[in-house]
Amino acid sequence: xxxDEPNSHQAVDPDGESSHPASRWGERILARVSCLAPLVHxxxxxxxxxxxxxxxxxxxxxxxxxxxxxYRNMTVLIRxxxxxxxxxxxxxxxxxxxxxxxxxxxxHRRFLVTGDDGYLASYNTLRxxxxxxxxxxxxxxxxxSTQRARVNQLEELIAQQLQKERASIELRNETxxxxxxxxxxxxxxxxxxxxxxxxxxxxxxxxxxALAQRVVESTTTTRSSIxxxxxxxxxxxxxxAAVYYLxxxxxxxxxxxxxxxxxxxxxxxxxxxELEAFSYSVSHxxxxxxxxxxxxxxxxxxxxxxxxxxxxxxxxxxxxxSATRMGQLIDDLLVFSRMGRQEMLRGTVNxxxxxxxxxxxxxxxLQDRAISWTIAQLPEVTGDAAMLRQVFANLVGxxxxxxxxxxxxxxxxxxxxxxxxEAVLFVxxxxxxxxMRYANKLFGVFQRLHRADEFDGTGIGLANVRxxxxxxxxxxxxEGALGEGATFYVSLPITRPSA
Amino acid sequence: xxxxKPILLAEDNPRDxxxxxAAMEEHHLADKVILCHDGAEVLDYLYCRGHFKTRxxxxxxxxxxxxxxxxxxxxxxxxxxxxxxxxxPIPVVMxxxxxxxxxxxxxxxxGANAYVVKPVEFHQFLKAVKxxxxxWGMINEPPPEGASRATGRST
Numbered sequence: 001x002x003x004d005e006p007n008s009h010q011a012v013d014p015d016g017e018s019s020h021p022a023s024r025w026g027e028r029i030l031a032r033v034s035c036l037a038p039l040v041h042x043x044x045x046x047x048x049x050x051x052x053x054x055x056x057x058x059x060x061x062x063x064x065x066x067x068x069x070x071y072r073n074m075t076v077l078i079r080x081x082x083x084x085x086x087x088x089x090x091x092x093x094x095x096x097x098x099x100x101x102x103x104x105x106x107x108h109r110r111f112l113v114t115g116d117d118g119y120l121a122s123y124n125t126l127r128x129x130x131x132x133x134x135x136x137x138x139x140x141x142x143x144x145s146t147q148r149a150r151v152n153q154l155e156e157l158i159a160q161q162l163q164k165e166r167a168s169i170e171l172r173n174e175t176x177x178x179x180x181x182x183x184x185x186x187x188x189x190x191x192x193x194x195x196x197x198x199x200x201x202x203x204x205x206x207x208x209x210a211l212a213q214r215v216v217e218s219t220t221t222t223r224s225s226i227x228x229x230x231x232x233x234x235x236x237x238x239x240x241a242a243v244y245y246l247x248x249x250x251x252x253x254x255x256x257x258x259x260x261x262x263x264x265x266x267x268x269x270x271x272x273x274e275l276e277a278f279s280y281s282v283s284h285x286x287x288x289x290x291x292x293x294x295x296x297x298x299x300x301x302x303x304x305x306x307x308x309x310x311x312x313x314x315x316x317x318x319x320x321x322s323a324t325r326m327g328q329l330i331d332d333l334l335v336f337s338r339m340g341r342q343e344m345l346r347g348t349v350n351x352x353x354x355x356x357x358x359x360x361x362x363x364x365x366l367q368d369r370a371i372s373w374t375i376a377q378l379p380e381v382t383g384d385a386a387m388l389r390q391v392f393a394n395l396v397g398x399x400x401x402x403x404x405x406x407x408x409x410x411x412x413x414x415x416x417x418x419x420x421x422e423a424v425l426f427v428x429x430x431x432x433x434x435x436m437r438y439a440n441k442l443f444g445v446f447q448r449l450h451r452a453d454e455f456d457g458t459g460i461g462l463a464n465v466r467x468x469x470x471x472x473x474x475x476x477x478x479e480g481a482l483g484e485g486a487t488f489y490v491s492l493p494i495t496r497p498s499a
Numbered sequence: 500x501x502x503x504k505p506i507l508l509a510e511d512n513p514r515d516x517x518x519x520x521a522a523m524e525e526h527h528l529a530d531k532v533i534l535c536h537d538g539a540e541v542l543d544y545l546y547c548r549g550h551f552k553t554r555x556x557x558x559x560x561x562x563x564x565x566x567x568x569x570x571x572x573x574x575x576x577x578x579x580x581x582x583x584x585x586x587x588p589i590p591v592v593m594x595x596x597x598x599x600x601x602x603x604x605x606x607x608x609x610g611a612n613a614y615v616v617k618p619v620e621f622h623q624f625l626k627a628v629k630x631x632x633x634x635w636g637m638i639n640e641p642p643p644e645g646a647s648r649a650t651g652r653s654t
Contacts, residue, residue: 283597283598284567284596284597288512288596291518291617291621292515294621295518295521296518298622299621327619327620331598334598
């Protein structure tokens with residue numbers, strides 16, 4: 001698309017607007033968003049492939065951005081959910097630890113009073129389970145954080161509690177109840193337990209606060225995700241609509257061209273069918289009256305043979321000959337017409353073999369003739385073998401015909417390569433030749449450069465040659481001079497050895 | 500050689516018919532020729548109906564069939580003959596002006612026994628018709644009448 005596209009676009013648009021109210025609507029929107037105008041113009045100057053590519057590139061980029069942000073938000077939500085779970089577990093373990101500590105102290109005091117070992121079960125439980133509980137609590141906190149420091153503090157307090165209780169248990173076992181009475185009444189680890197309880201409350205409060213914060217964060221993230229997705233979808237929709245609007249013109253244009261092409265194809269096919277019916281009718285119906293003319297002239301000549309003089313007999317003879325000749329012309333014309341419509345069967349053609357078989361067919365014309373042949377090694381070409389056979393049958397047949405008056409005829413068939421793609425083949429003779437002034441008439445239908453009584457023929461041969469060679473994508477031309485022979489050239493596509 | 504069976508010539512054009520008969524006459528075959536002017540008449544003859552209701556039973560030695568004929572055309576007649584077990588053995592020679600490939604292809608596909616293009620030149624036409632008459636009417640041995648009876652066609 002050239003730089004003059006916007007002008008032609010304006011010229012086309014009024015028609016488009018009257019038939020598409022939607023396009024007027026789109027135009028108005030684009031006009032209103034005036035800051036986009038230069039962008040739109042740049043876009044319109046691009047080819048349709050660029051437009052589609054740019055449009056879908058933008059849509060793709062939009063989808064990527066939305067996906068990235070959504071992914072980030074989802075990660076936050078998942079992380080928060082995970083941490084919430086950890087917080088709840090942390091609080092649970094904290095409470096459990098507190099309970100175990102309280103149980104150990106109260107069991108211990110009962111032991112001090114009664115001296116019954118059974119009351120030491122809770123104390124032993126604390127001793128046994130404390131490291132495990134503290135391990136969990138440590139796992140549920142970050143390495144460098146207030147909560148971790150507090151867990152360490154709690155560990156110390158538990159250790160002190162256990163130490164004090166152990167000391168009092170030993171004292172009780174050694175000296176009896178009286179010496180530990182005060183301890184039993186007041187409790188040995190009261191300070192530690194109080195500190196631990198205080199610590200636990202602080203930890204729980206902090207954890208609950210963190211939980212609440214995360215809930216707020218999650219809610220915000222979810223809400224922003226929903227808003228983002230909605231806006232993104234709307235933007236993408238608008239973008240797609242804009243891209244469609246900008247390529248719509250090309251799409252309708254292309255569809256119109258495709259429709260037009262199809263319509264013409266159908267017309268052409270119909271015309272071809274008609275032509276075929278026409279030539280069929282010619283072939284069948286035109287021959288019949290000619291047959292009758294010749295037939296009745298012959299019957300008349302036979303029936304009235306006694307009463308007719310020589311002049312009258314010659315008249316009848318001429319009638320018969322004319323009818324026969326017209327029959328020949330009709331046949332030739334039909335072959336010529338069929339040559340244009342007939343489907344081509346492309347293949348690799350060995351020209352030397354083809355020429356050999358042509359000469360074999362012409363052997364009757366070659367009797368009593370002294371012709372010196374020079375046939376070069378010819379290339380293989382791509383084409384319809386039957387059609388090309390007709391080409392060389394014509395060219396070689398002409399060379400034989402037009403050298404008929406030469407006591408020693410020379411006919412040369414050769415080739416020269418012209419470029420990578422095609423070969424030029426020629427048939428040269430030393431026959432009667434032709435005047436170069438009429439060279440352009442040689443390949444015309446029913447064009448003859450010689451009188452009918454000099455050489456026979458209808459003048460269709462070279463027209464067929466040209467038609468066949470044109471259908472192969474080649475060219476035909478000729479060089480010659482009156483009385484000095486002629487050279488006929490045809491160019492044909494070469495078959496490459498690799499292909 | 501004796502000619503016992505007739506030669507059925509289907510030709511709508513009276514001039515062509517006259518020329519063909521003139522050609523047959525050269526070999527005294529003209530009186531053996533039964534002329535039909537369209538495809539319907541050919542079928543009437545073969546099925547002994549209509550105009551030919553009272554004719555002698557039996558198939559002709561050969562049917563010389565023009566392609567383009569009024570009412571029922573040559574290809575249609577050919578299709579009927581080769582589609583009927585009783586008529587199928589009758590040799591059918593297409594005798595036509597058309598050199599079109601599709602006519603040739605279709606005729607042979609339908610089972611034509613020969614295809615002859617009428618030459619424009621009268622002497623060649625004469626020769627062609629004469630040779631057809633001599634070959635199919637005298638040289639060629641037609642299928643025995645029993646061949647069609649055996650297939651069970653009731654008459």
